[in-house]
Every structure is written in structure tokens, then in C-alpha cells.
Amino acid sequence: MQGRIHSIETFGSVDGPGIRFVIFLKGCAMRCLFCHNPDTWDPKTDNLKTPDELIDQALRYKDYWGEEGGITVSGGEPLLQIDFLIELFQKAKRHGINTCIDTAGQPFTRKEPFFSQFQELMKVTDLLLMDIKHIDSKIHRELTSVPNDNIIDMFRYLDEIHKPIWIRHVLLPGYTDDDKYLYETRAFIKTLHNVKKIDVLPFHKMGEFKWEKLGYPYRLKETKTPTKARIQNAVDILNGKNDENLI
Ligand code: SF4
Incomplete structure (x- = not known):
């Protein structure tokens, strides 16, 4: 079995605990x-690697991982290559x-065959970073092209099986940076018992040049990055500092 690889980061420090070997998958x-990685969307690539090749490569960096570090698989959407992920993590x-898996959850379903594969994968997964x-x-559909119902599920x-997660929330003026939605997101987070960390990721345009290079129209050209005050506001609401305002 081979994975379709976009790229590898040998010293990742933001994609899970500690220092991590981060494998970005295609598709x-x-x-x-x-999205700041539209170059990952197309699943096609000549960069194919077996789980053994990746583990051998990752192990060269093991001394730097310390107590907490390890391997993160990101993307693209890693769950689109779930068979490969299972073998890699086993x-x-x-x-x-x-x-650790960094996923947007789009392929998730409780239908077979995916659900059994996912259960298998969870046996060998320590942490998920979920958006x-x-x-x-x-609005999720407007923002991402798909609804969020299966992602919420x-x-x-993951809460039912007590799997630890970190939640990440991109703060995008005009979409997510509205107190109403921040409080609704907080109310949802409060129903979960497995959340270990909540990160707010301020919108930035560092990926814009990639959209242009790929010939995709970039619709957020005029959107401003959020102010420090709005970032702090989102951090406070999502982490429960203003829970007295929840309806
Ligand atoms: S889930 Fe969204 S942000 Fe992540 S790679 Fe896909 S399009 Fe980009």
C-alpha cells in the first residue's frame, strides 16, 4: 500500500503536542x-510512499520528539486515505x-465500510486536531462547499469513545467572527467532554498566491485579517470566559 504524499515537515511544532514529523497527504x-493549501486538493501525485518508508524516515527524528512528540498526518484530508492511515499508524x-490526525472530518460517516475502518483507525490514534x-x-456549506452535519456527528x-481532541477554529471576518456564531460554537463545545485544547487561528492570506498560481478565483481578496481585539474576543468566548452570556 502507498500513500499519496503532498509534502513532509520534519520539525512541526503546531500540529499536535511536542515536535512532530508531519506528513501532508494529497486530496x-x-x-x-x-484554504492556504489548495495545492493539496488534487489527489493526483507521483509522490507515493509506503508506510514502512515513512516510518523509517520519521524514526530518524525520534530523538527530537521528547516525551510528547511523534507523527501527525495532515492534508489535504487524511481520512480520504483511511486504509493507508490505518497501516501507517499500526x-x-x-x-x-x-x-495524531489533523482532519476537517468531511469523509466521516457511520455507514459501512467507512465506520469500521474509522473504528480501527481510532484504536491506533492518540489525538485528533479537528476544525x-x-x-x-x-454557512458551513457556503464557506467550505459541504454541510457540517456529518462533521458534527x-x-x-469521538466524545462517545473518549478520544482526546484539540479544536481549531479559523477566525474569518464576515463568516465566523460574529459573537452569535462564536457563542453557538462555544455552546456546542461545552457539550463535549474530550476537548483538551481550543485554538483560534486568525484568517491570513498567505495562501492567496497559490490560488492565483493554480488559476482558482480567490474570493477573500478584500477580507481583512481580524484585529487583536477580535482574536482575543474569540479566544475568550470559545474557552468559556464569557459563559454567563450563553443562552
Ligand atoms: S479542509 Fe479546507 S482548509 Fe483543509 S485542505 Fe481541505 S479545503 Fe483546505
């Missing part, structure tokens, strides 16, 4: 307006490596 079915676990791209399903399933 994503979402079309987030703020091998990682045989080496005692901490495993709530928008709490309102209709994935959060619920």
Missing part, C-alpha cells in the same frame, strides 16, 4: 474559501510512536 473534497504504534469551520450548516462520536 481534499472540501473547498474552504480560506506500524507507528509498534514503535511506540505518538499518533469547526462554521457551526451553522448552511464525528465530534459526537
Whole structure:
């Protein structure tokens, strides 16, 4: 079995705990307006690697991982290559490596065959980094091209099985930077018991040049990056500092 690889970061420090070997996979079915890696969308690539090749490569960096580090698989959307992920993480676990998936959850369903594969994958996954791209399903579709119902269900399933998650929320003026939606997102987060960390990721335009290079129209040209005050506001609301305002 081979994975379709976009790129590898050998010293990742933001994609999970500690220092991590981050494998970015090719392919994503979402079309987030703020995506800074549109070059990962197309699943086609000549860069194919087996789980053994990746584990061998990752192990060269093991000394730098310390107590907490390990391997993160990101994308693109890693769950689109779930068979490959299962094999990769099963091998990682045989080496005692901490495993983490950075996913937007779009492929999740409780239907077969995916659900059994996902359950298998969760046996060898230590942590998931999950995005709530928008709490309102209709706006989620405008923002990402897909509704969020199955993604919300994935959060619920991970809570049911007590799988630790970090939540990441892109703060995008005009879409997610509205107190109404921030409070709704907070109310949802409060129903979960497995959330270990909540990160607010301020919108930036660092990926804009990639959209232009690929010939895709970039619709957020006029959108401003959020102010420090709005970022702090989102951090406070999502982390429960203003829970007295929840309806
Ligand atoms: S899910 Fe991630 S990779 Fe896919 S379009 Fe959205 S931001 Fe980009």
C-alpha cells in the first residue's frame, strides 16, 4: 500500500503536542474559501510512499520528539486515505510512536465500510486536531462547499469513545467572527467532554498566491485579517470566559 504524499515537515511544532514529523497527504473534497493549501486538493501525485518508508524516515527524528512528540498526518484530508492511515499508524504504534490526525472530518460517516475502518483507525490514534469551520450548516456549506452535519456527528462520536481532541477554529471576518456564531460554537463545545485544547487561528492570506498560481478565483481578496481585539474576543468566548452570556 502507498500513500499519496503532498509534502513532509520534519520539525512541526503546531500540529499536535511536542515536535512532530508531519506528513501532508494529497486530496481534499472540501473547498474552504480560506484554504492556504489548495495545492493539496488534487489527489493526483507521483509522490507515493509506503508506510514502512515513512516510518523509517520519521524514526530518524525520534530523538527530537521528547516525551510528547511523534507523527501527525495532515492534508489535504487524511481520512480520504483511511486504509493507508490505518497501516501507517499500526506500524507507528509498534514503535511506540505518538499518533495524531489533523482532519476537517468531511469523509466521516457511520455507514459501512467507512465506520469500521474509522473504528480501527481510532484504536491506533492518540489525538485528533479537528476544525469547526462554521457551526451553522448552511454557512458551513457556503464557506467550505459541504454541510457540517456529518462533521458534527464525528465530534459526537469521538466524545462517545473518549478520544482526546484539540479544536481549531479559523477566525474569518464576515463568516465566523460574529459573537452569535462564536457563542453557538462555544455552546456546542461545552457539550463535549474530550476537548483538551481550543485554538483560534486568525484568517491570513498567505495562501492567496497559490490560488492565483493554480488559476482558482480567490474570493477573500478584500477580507481583512481580524484585529487583536477580535482574536482575543474569540479566544475568550470559545474557552468559556464569557459563559454567563450563553443562552
Ligand atoms: S479542509 Fe483543509 S485542505 Fe481541505 S479545503 Fe479546507 S482548509 Fe483546505
